Amino acid sequence: MAVYKKCKKVNCRKLIDYSSGEKFCPAHKGHDNRIYNQQRRREKKEYISFYSSASWRTKRENILRRDNYLCQDCLKKGFVTPATIVHHIIETSEDWSLRLIDSNLVSVCAACHNREHKK
Numbered sequence: 001m002a003v004y005k006k007c008k009k010v011n012c013r014k015l016i017d018y019s020s021g022e023k024f025c026p027a028h029k030g031h032d033n034r035i036y037n038q039q040r041r042r043e044k045k046e047y048i049s050f051y052s053s054a055s056w057r058t059k060r061e062n063i064l065r066r067d068n069y070l071c072q073d074c075l076k077k078g079f080v081t082p083a084t085i086v087h088h089i090i091e092t093s094e095d096w097s098l099r100l101i102d103s104n105l106v107s108v109c110a111a112c113h114n115r116e117h118k119k
Contacts (some may be wrong), residue, residue: 059100060086067107083107
């Protein structure tokens with residue numbers, strides 16, 4: 001009797017044979033977040049250093065506190081959800097000068113952040 005497990009790709013529900021040793025289904029074979037992140041770090045060193053800087057950590061905490069640690073997108077829909085991410089409304093890749101401007105930052109939950117980046 002074969003034993004199956006889910007593909008490791010986020011939101012993929014395809015099953016793969018456990019004994020195959022594969023982590024991803026055939027559609028996502030070769031996908032590995034670690035490899036993507038390593039490539040991204042090499043390409044965008046200023047972004048990586050910014051997100052690990054003291055100025056960003058302080059700003060992030062201030063924005064979360066300003067928004068009472070609640071997801072602002074969920075609040076607009078009438079739901080109360082804890083915020084774990086500070087999102088740039090205009091991305092840093094589009095306008096680097098807005099990276100620490102309060103009006104360009106909003107607290108969101110992981111689900112809303114992922115939904116925003118899928119657009």
